[in-house]
Amino acid sequence: MKLTMQLKQRSYDIILKAGCLKNLHQFTNTANRKVFVLTDSGVPAQYAQTVADQCPDARVYTIPQGEGSKSLKVYGEVLQAMLDFGMTRADLLVSVGGGVVGDLGGFCAASYMRGIDFVNCPTTVLSQVDSSIGGKTAIDLGETKNIVGAFWQPKVVLVDFDTLTTLPERQVANGLAEALKTGLIGDPKLFSLFECEDPRQNLEEIIYRSLKFKKKIVEQDEREGGMRKCLNFGHTIGHGIEAVKGIRGRRTTGLYHGECVALGMLPMIEDNALTKRVRAIYRTLGLPVRTGVSKEKVLHYMLHDKKAGNGTITVIKCPGLGCWRAETLPLTELPSLLGME
Numbered sequence: 001m002k003l004t005m006q007l008k009q010r011s012y013d014i015i016l017k018a019g020c021l022k023n024l025h026q027f028t029n030t031a032n033r034k035v036f037v038l039t040d041s042g043v044p045a046q047y048a049q050t051v052a053d054q055c056p057d058a059r060v061y062t063i064p065q066g067e068g069s070k071s072l073k074v075y076g077e078v079l080q081a082m083l084d085f086g087m088t089r090a091d092l093l094v095s096v097g098g099g100v101v102g103d104l105g106g107f108c109a110a111s112y113m114r115g116i117d118f119v120n121c122p123t124t125v126l127s128q129v130d131s132s133i134g135g136k137t138a139i140d141l142g143e144t145k146n147i148v149g150a151f152w153q154p155k156v157v158l159v160d161f162d163t164l165t166t167l168p169e170r171q172v173a174n175g176l177a178e179a180l181k182t183g184l185i186g187d188p189k190l191f192s193l194f195e196c197e198d199p200r201q202n203l204e205e206i207i208y209r210s211l212k213f214k215k216k217i218v219e220q221d222e223r224e225g226g227m228r229k230c231l232n233f234g235h236t237i238g239h240g241i242e243a244v245k246g247i248r249g250r251r252t253t254g255l256y257h258g259e260c261v262a263l264g265m266l267p268m269i270e271d272n273a274l275t276k277r278v279r280a281i282y283r284t285l286g287l288p289v290r291t292g293v294s295k296e297k298v299l300h301y302m303l304h305d306k307k308a309g310n311g312t313i314t315v316i317k318c319p320g321l322g323c324w325r326a327e328t329l330p331l332t333e334l335p336s337l338l339g340m341e
């Protein structure tokens with residue numbers, strides 16, 4: 001399967017195929033330039049090696065796994081390693097891993113020598129259904145997520161389903177939460193793929209439909225001036241929960257990004273019957289239905305989030321299956337949004 005992101009001179013193909021990682025050389029020039037392969041310590045090493053084996057002049061660089069690597073420190077270390085490898089503007093960075101490696105690698109590619117070619121090879125469900133396309137690259141500053149970054153589109157994205165065979169179950173469910181988000185706001189057929197005994201059986205179709213929807217949105221609003229905001233459904237409260245209970249830095253227990261988004265979506269669904277169906281899907285997937293954190297703490301983070309400017313906050317709501325609308329609220333309404341009043 002193939003999708004093409006149509007962005008004029010920044011257009012690119014998204015290849016979806018089991019085993020496609022070993023065909024990278026067919027989709028981009030790996031022969032006559034240096035290739036910096038970025039991966040993390042939790043990604044089975046053979047995936048980055050498969051990429052490196054196709055390049056006569058490659059360097060594999062492994063960062064520690066986890067959100068903590070989306071930091072200024074690791075960003076600087078990667079850039080230094082690229083410089084030490086002697087990379088020029090004609091060379092290539094390939095990310096092999098989940099959203100962390102994709103976001104960091106994309107930002108390194110966007111900023112090294114004012115921008116070099118970037119290829120993304122997502123190996124988690126979350127990155128295959130969502131983060132690998134669209135060109136958003138970023139690192140965090142302390143607790144503030146994705147606050148430093150750039151829009152930098154990849155040259156090609158290789159979605160190799162085979163890489164998911166090594167992914168732990170919980171990570172699979174974590175990624176499926178972002179796909180369910182897409183189904184809820186824009187694709188009832190995608191949503192229906194979750195209402196079965198085991199949605200994991202529909203994984204390839206779920207990934208394909210999720211990317212198809214996101215592609216359509218990004219093509220119309222690459223820089224999030226308007227409708228791309230819909231993809232933030234569940235993220236406003238989700239990021240608040242993630243700040244309090246996310247697995248990052250020294251905090252090694254808690255909730256993953258997709259799990260926080262899943263929890264953040266629930267209060268944004270305005271149709272009670274639909275909320276019930278979503279909760280049932282969470283139970284099937286093993287996603288959390290309760291945060292287990294104090295709403296006061298989540299509220300405190302959200303009120304101090306640098307992105308909540310002008311005393312207002314824009315949230316995406318889902319009035320019914322397959323639809324969404326943006327609502328700008330005064331911050332004083334946040335407590336009721338969190339069900340605190």
Ligand SMILES: NC(=O)c1ccc[n+]([C@@H]2O[C@H](COP(=O)([O-])OP(=O)(O)OC[C@H]3O[C@@H](n4cnc5c(N)ncnc54)[C@H](O)[C@@H]3O)[C@@H](O)[C@H]2O)c1
Binds near residue numbers: 042043103130165168
């Ligand atoms: N750029 C975007 O548009 C966008 C969208 C959504 C999320 N994100 C970002 O994505 C990040 C989360 O991504 P994620 O959920 O992929 O997390 P992740 O990159 O941390 O990967 C999760 C874990 O799985 C391991 N792993 C990766 N591939 C594996 C494989 N095939 N087999 C076994 N283990 C594997 C990793 O080492 C890591 O420990 C967050 O930082 C979030 O902000 C970005």
